[in-house]
Amino acid sequence: MKAKEIQELIDFISNSGLAEVKIETDEFKLSIKKNSEVAVARPADVSNPQAVAVPQPAASHSPENNVNHAPAAASFLEVKSPMIGTFYRSPNPDSDYFVNVGDVIQKGQTVCIIEAMKLFNEVESEVSGKIVKILVDDASPVEYDQPLFLVEPQN
Incomplete structure (x- = not known):
């Protein structure tokens, strides 16, 4: 499923x-x-990504995030997690990452996997552009609607 x-x-x-x-x-x-006191989380509508202003990021110590820092006050799109789970940058530990900072991605391209309830769900980008920042470490837990990547839209 x-x-x-x-x-x-x-x-x-x-x-x-x-x-x-x-x-x-x-x-x-x-x-x-169903618990009437708790609101049900719904996946992000990634077909309408939000444009956000991002300040100059601080220097990162992880090599994959230390490339091509975003310029100050540029407008970027966020690729957000559609569910709660564990974020993986590659299909398995021996494979290359789906995307890296500086990669140009296309709409529909798989950018990561989120594991939820022992199901591995490919997350496809709903936007095209250049990855400028990866906001989550590999094998880290993520929340619903949590930003995973910042993407600079391509004209």
């Missing part, structure tokens, strides 16, 4: 009035319990 399908299921349950749903197949078990 893909992350989008899980989110659609969560949205359906939220709107249906059901308090709890359990789904079990050969590949996975899924239990969703």
